[in-house]
Every structure is written in C-alpha cells, then in structure tokens.
Amino acid sequence: MLRNDNHERISLSGLTYEQLRSWLSSNMNMKPFRANQIFSWIHQRGVTSFQEMSNLSLSAREHLETLAIITTLRTDxxxxxxxxTIKYSYLLSDGSRIESVLIPEPPRLTACLSTQVGCRLGCIFCQTGKMGLTRDLTTDEIVSQLYQLRSTTETRISNVVFMGMGEPMDNFDNVSNALSIIGDDRGICIGSRKITISTVGLPGGIEKLARLQGQYGLAVSLHSAVEKTRRMLVPASRALPLHRLKQDILDYNQKKGKRVTLEYCLIENVNDSIKEAQALVEFTKGLECKINLLLYNSIEGADFSRPGSDVVEKFIGYLYPRCQAVTLRRSRGADVSAACGQLGT
Ligand code: SF4
Structure with missing residues (x-):
C-alpha cells in the first residue's frame, strides 16, 4: 500500500522495487535503471534524504523532494x-509509538519488528494485546524500523523476526510488501530463510504466507493444544480451531518442505500440566515441527506466574522422548520489558 504524508507526498521507502519503478516512470518519467539506483540508495545504503543521491541530477533530486519522502522514524x-538486547521506542508521524528490538546472539544479530500499533487479538498474557489496535503499520513504517535499528550498529543484521507488536497476518499486504523489500538483493537483502513470521493462526493467514515465494520461517503461537485453554489464552483462536490450525501447519510443511516452530509460553497452573503436555504431543503427531518453550514474562494487570523449575522439568521430561525437537528458550531482554509478550507503550 502506498502512503502519503501530511503534504500528500508519497513515501518511497514503502514501495517494492516494481512499485517504485512504475511510480518513477509515471511521475518522473524516469528510466528503469533510476529505480535500481534509488531503491539501492534507500534500502541498501540507508540514505534519509534525496540530496544524498549523488548519481541523480540536482533537478531530479529537487523534483523528488516535491513529490516524495523517505520515511525515517524518530527514536523516542x-x-x-x-x-x-536493546528495545527501541519509535515515534510515528501521527504521534503513535511502536517498539522494535535488537537481539544480539552471536554470530546472529536479530531485529524484531512490529507490524501494528497495538493488536486487536487480545491474548491475555500479552501487553500489546491489552492496548487494543490503533492501526496497521504501513509498509514504509515496517521496513524503516529495520533501517533505524541498522543505523545503531556496525554489525550486520542477519535475521529478522516479525514478533513485535501486532499480528503480522492481520496486516498481511503491508507485511508481504515489506518482505519483498527486505529480501530484494538491490536493498538490505536478508534472505527469506533468515526471516521468521509469527502468528497465532488466523483463518487463511498461514495459507497466504505459503503462497509467497520464499522459504520464510513460520512460528505459530500455540500456547496450548487443549481447545478450552487455548481459547482462554488466545481468544482469537475461536476463529480457527486446533484441528484446522493443524491442517494449515501441515500444508505449510508440505508446500514449503519446512519445519514449523510451535511457540509455547508456560504459565503456572494454566498450561503446564502433564495433561497439557499430552495434548501437545498429540497435536504434533504427523507435523514437521519443533517446540519452543518459553517461560511467561510478567506484564501489568495479568495475574499469571512462571511455573517452578520442577514443573518445567517434568513438562519437558514428558515431551522429550515423544517430540522431534524441544527447546526451552531463554527470554531476551525481560529486564527492560523487551521479551515476548511485553512490548507495549
Ligand atoms: S501475542 Fe501477538 S497476536 Fe496476541 S495480542 Fe500479543 S501481539 Fe497480538
């Protein structure tokens, strides 16, 4: 989707290469090679003004300035x-705030991006869910988080996860345009295998992702394989019961030949029993998947706790011989509320 700022100028940061080429041709009468140059200035070199585009004529730069902008986010x-781990809060042009996180895990450096201001899905263990949805992020706002993070470090960002504020499948068009821009080899060029999209599973969402070209990692926020518990934790799951979610994951396995990650946040006396572990084992049968367990990170206004280590050990002990792969993920950045479920302003 194209976005105009207050002065009706379009943000070129939010255009895929094809969109940019077509826009430059229609509005600036520019040849396709100019699209290569401008795309690379914005997405590879990270310039923030047209004046820096030294291989364009002065008149072309001035003309661009009258019609377009390059989106930059203000670090709040x-x-x-x-x-x-570093958590950044960014101020958007309409005064909304979003958060993005930079996670060093040498040799990897991962950027965790937001896709919405807030979220309408209301998972009860999630700070963002408590905010409700203000609006979707535009494509330029999604990719600009990555460039803003890039500008703070000498190390190359190797991986991107869409696990920040918002449900990516609820803003699919902008997310898929952002994926096209991020993966483009004329730009920052982060390959699809290094990008993971997280979803609670909305009807048709996983299917749409499977239709995109590219081997994107898929992480499904499962949190319980017992329908009643899952509906309590993830109210939006009513729209996609577990048997249909499982079919969507299976289809993704088959279409992409890729293992899917099941995210499971352990919460004391909610989803940490052996009965829950049994249901989880049953759910994974026939799937190519790995289970990522994480421990609940506290948020304001939610009366949940982490299970004790003995309970966690028992839960893992039940899963280990029965599931293909189980990991207990270390929460990153919990002391600054940057961990899973804690983003929200
Ligand atoms: S966990 Fe994800 S989908 Fe659920 S409320 Fe939070 S941001 Fe939204």
Whole structure:
C-alpha cells in the first residue's frame, strides 16, 4: 500500500522495487535503471534524504523532494538489557509509538519488528494485546524500523523476526510488501530463510504466507493444544480451531518442505500440566515441527506466574522422548520489558 504524508507526498521507502519503478516512470518519467539506483540508495545504503543521491541530477533530486519522502522514524527512547538486547521506542508521524528490538546472539544479530500499533487479538498474557489496535503499520513504517535499528550498529543484521507488536497476518499486504523489500538483493537483502513470521493462526493467514515465494520461517503461537485453554489464552483462536490450525501447519510443511516452530509460553497452573503436555504431543503427531518453550514474562494487570523449575522439568521430561525437537528458550531482554509478550507503550 502506498502512503502519503501530511503534504500528500508519497513515501518511497514503502514501495517494492516494481512499485517504485512504475511510480518513477509515471511521475518522473524516469528510466528503469533510476529505480535500481534509488531503491539501492534507500534500502541498501540507508540514505534519509534525496540530496544524498549523488548519481541523480540536482533537478531530479529537487523534483523528488516535491513529490516524495523517505520515511525515517524518530527514536523516542531506548533501553538496554543486561543480555545486550536493546528495545527501541519509535515515534510515528501521527504521534503513535511502536517498539522494535535488537537481539544480539552471536554470530546472529536479530531485529524484531512490529507490524501494528497495538493488536486487536487480545491474548491475555500479552501487553500489546491489552492496548487494543490503533492501526496497521504501513509498509514504509515496517521496513524503516529495520533501517533505524541498522543505523545503531556496525554489525550486520542477519535475521529478522516479525514478533513485535501486532499480528503480522492481520496486516498481511503491508507485511508481504515489506518482505519483498527486505529480501530484494538491490536493498538490505536478508534472505527469506533468515526471516521468521509469527502468528497465532488466523483463518487463511498461514495459507497466504505459503503462497509467497520464499522459504520464510513460520512460528505459530500455540500456547496450548487443549481447545478450552487455548481459547482462554488466545481468544482469537475461536476463529480457527486446533484441528484446522493443524491442517494449515501441515500444508505449510508440505508446500514449503519446512519445519514449523510451535511457540509455547508456560504459565503456572494454566498450561503446564502433564495433561497439557499430552495434548501437545498429540497435536504434533504427523507435523514437521519443533517446540519452543518459553517461560511467561510478567506484564501489568495479568495475574499469571512462571511455573517452578520442577514443573518445567517434568513438562519437558514428558515431551522429550515423544517430540522431534524441544527447546526451552531463554527470554531476551525481560529486564527492560523487551521479551515476548511485553512490548507495549
Ligand atoms: S501475542 Fe501477538 S497476536 Fe496476541 S495480542 Fe500479543 S501481539 Fe497480538
């Protein structure tokens, strides 16, 4: 989707290469090679003004300035966690705030991006869900988070996860345009295998992702394989019961030949029993998947706790011999509320 700012100028940061080529041809009468140059200035070199585009004539740069902008996000604040994770809060042009996280895990450096201001899905363990949805992010706002994060580090960002604020499948068109831009080898060129999209599973969402070209990682926020528990934790799951979610995951396995990650946030006395573990094992039968367990991170206004280590051990002990792969993921950035479920302003 194209976006105009207050002065009706379009943000070129939010255009895929094809869209940019077509826009430059129609509005500036420019030849296709100019699209290569401008795309690369914005997405590879990270320039923030047309004046820096030294291979364009002065008149072309001035003309561009009258018609278009390059989106930049204003950093409102940043918080560094003990483990090196850094959470940034960005101010958008309409005054909304979003958060993005930079997670160093040498040799990887991962950018965690938001896709919406808030979220309408209301998962009860999630701070963002408590905000409700203000609006979808535009494509330029999604990719600009990545460039803003890139500008803070000398290290190359190797991986991108769409696990920040919002449900990516609820803003699919802008997310898929952002994926096209991020993966383009004329730009920042982060390959689809290095990109993971997280979803609670909306009807048709996984199917749409499977239709995109590219081997994107898929992480499904499962949190329980017992329908009643899952509906309590993830109210939006009413729209996609577990048997249909499982079919969607199976189709993704088959279409992409890829293993899917099942995210499971362990919450004391909610989804940490052996009965829940049994249901989880049953759910994974026939799927190519790995289970990522994480421990609940506290948020304001939610009366949940992490299970004790003995309970976690028992839960894992039940899963280990029965599931293909189980990991207990270390939460990153929890001391600055940058961990899973904690983003929200
Ligand atoms: S966990 Fe994800 S889908 Fe659920 S409320 Fe939070 S941001 Fe939305």
């Amino acid at each position: 604040s940043s918080l560094s966690a003990e483990d090196g």
